[in-house]
Amino acid sequence: MLVQVCVTLLTTALLVVSACYTESPPEQRWWAGGNVVACLGLGLTSVESLPVLLHGVIGYGVVAFGLALVLRGLRVHCAANLSWPAIGVITAIALLIPAWFTLVAPSLRARLCFSGFYFALLNWLCAVVVARHGVWRVSIVSLTGFVLLGLALFLRGVHMLLHGDLADRSSSLAMGLSTLAIPLAQICIAFGLIQMVMWRYAERLRRLSTLDALTGALNRAGLDLQGKRVGLRALRGGRSLAVIMIDVDYFKQINDTHGHPVGDEVLRHLARLLKLELRPHDLMARFGGEEFVLVLDGVDRAAALNIAERVRARIEDAVVDWEGVSVRYTASLGVVCSDQHSYDLIRLISAGDVAMYEAKRAGRNRVAVG
Numbered sequence: 450m451l452v453q454v455c456v457t458l459l460t461t462a463l464l465v466v467s468a469c470y471t472e473s474p475p476e477q478r479w480w481a482g483g484n485v486v487a488c489l490g491l492g493l494t495s496v497e498s499l500p501v502l503l504h505g506v507i508g509y510g511v512v513a514f515g516l517a518l519v520l521r522g523l524r525v526h527c528a529a530n531l532s533w534p535a536i537g538v539i540t541a542i543a544l545l546i547p548a549w550f551t552l553v554a555p556s557l558r559a560r561l562c563f564s565g566f567y568f569a570l571l572n573w574l575c576a577v578v579v580a581r582h583g584v585w586r587v588s589i590v591s592l593t594g595f596v597l598l599g600l601a602l603f604l605r606g607v608h609m610l611l612h613g614d615l616a617d618r619s620s621s622l623a624m625g626l627s628t629l630a631i632p633l634a635q636i637c638i639a640f641g642l643i644q645m646v647m648w649r650y651a652e653r654l655r656r657l658s659t660l661d662a663l664t665g666a667l668n669r670a671g672l673d674l675q676g677k678r679v680g681l682r683a684l685r686g687g688r689s690l691a692v693i694m695i696d697v698d699y700f701k702q703i704n705d706t707h708g709h710p711v712g713d714e715v716l717r718h719l720a721r722l723l724k725l726e727l728r729p730h731d732l733m734a735r736f737g738g739e740e741f742v743l744v745l746d747g748v749d750r751a752a753a754l755n756i757a758e759r760v761r762a763r764i765e766d767a768v769v770d771w772e773g774v775s776v777r778y779t780a781s782l783g784v785v786c787s788d789q790h791s792y793d794l795i796r797l798i799s800a801g802d803v804a805m806y807e808a809k810r811a812g813r814n815r816v817a818v819g
């Protein structure tokens with residue numbers, strides 16, 4: 450019992466401390482708040498010297514309210530919500546049924562059975578939310594915690610149902626197992642929840658540092674990082690690696706004539722158009738202002754030339770609409786392949802750049818091969 454109390458307090462403190470910095474996400478505050486409330490409720494239910502209304506009725510409602518707040522935090526983490534009426538219903542059930550078994554038809558056994566099953570159900574609901582929306586390798590720890598806690602509470606409920614003798618509460622195998630499992634599950638839940646938030650931050654940072662905010666294409670850092678991998682994979686697999694450099698023609702004129710927002714929309718449009726050409730393992734990056742690069746694994750020179758010509762024609766045919774302004778644009782493309790150059794991405798890109806400038810010199814809106 451002492452271990453359980455200590456672990457409950459420690460894990461709650463851990464969640465509260467992690468939620469206490471200014472930029473903590475809302476779900477973390479719901480989890481911390483929910484745990485504090487649930488702790489308070491557990492305290493109320495376990496002090497039998499308190500008035501019966503407090504330890505026999507309100508305590509259960511407070512625990513359920515705390516668990517509902519944790520559930521709300523999980524839903525918020527998964528871009529959903531749990532409405533206040535739903536939280537009210539969860540709490541009301543935990544108040545009404547113990548009230549019945551305390552005030553109308555007093556039965557400690559029935560009350561303990563109910564609390565075991567009901568709190569198990571709430572923990573399993575949390576597990577379902579985590580399982581449905583989480584990335585497995587990230588959410589597995591908290592998921593295990595919720596499932597385990599639910600199981601331990603369920604076992605307590607079953608034990609109460611089968612063994613009416615309350616004096617036997619602490620001695621049975623089921624009770625012993627659940628006493629062991631509960632602190633373990635609480636630790637898993639606390640660390641698992643923090644891990645879920647950390648992973649989300651790491652993912653956001655990774656996106657910020659490797660993706661171009663305007664177009665969603667890889668930026669230079671992202672290209673450096675992923676390009677090496679793609680190059681190495683093609684080399685090991687004995688496949689050709691093609692690079693296509695794409696640069697919008699007279700982009701400055703588009704900006705000067707229609708304004709920067711239209712120029713931005715042209716860049717977004719080009720990124721969307723290029724994305725349609727990609728297979729899952731290909732790369733697209735914004736290399737500079739109006740210059741993009743495609744890195745295509747398993748594509749030889751002739752195939753890359755076909756792709757580049759198709760892209761050029763699509764760009765030429767497209768019309769970009771932005772707030773009442775319609776713009777057409779063209780692009781010059783440079784194609785190079787590892788068959789003629791090396792698998793070194795930096796060399797391929799600079800050779801592609803040379804070819805692209807050749808296309809510019811030859812009159813623009815065309816493809817040149819390096």
Ligand SMILES: Nc1nc2c(ncn2[C@@H]2O[C@H](COP(=O)(O)OP(=O)(O)OP(=O)(O)O)[C@@H](O)[C@H]2O)c(=O)[nH]1
Nearest residue numbers: 696697698699700701702704709710712713738739
């Ligand atoms: N709207 C917008 N413009 C950008 C962005 N990044 C760079 N530019 C502009 O892109 C223009 C590039 O102009 P230039 O390098 O002269 O190229 P160009 O006009 O396309 O000429 P050519 O490449 O020779 O056909 C500059 O005016 C930059 O200000 C951006 O993110 N959004």
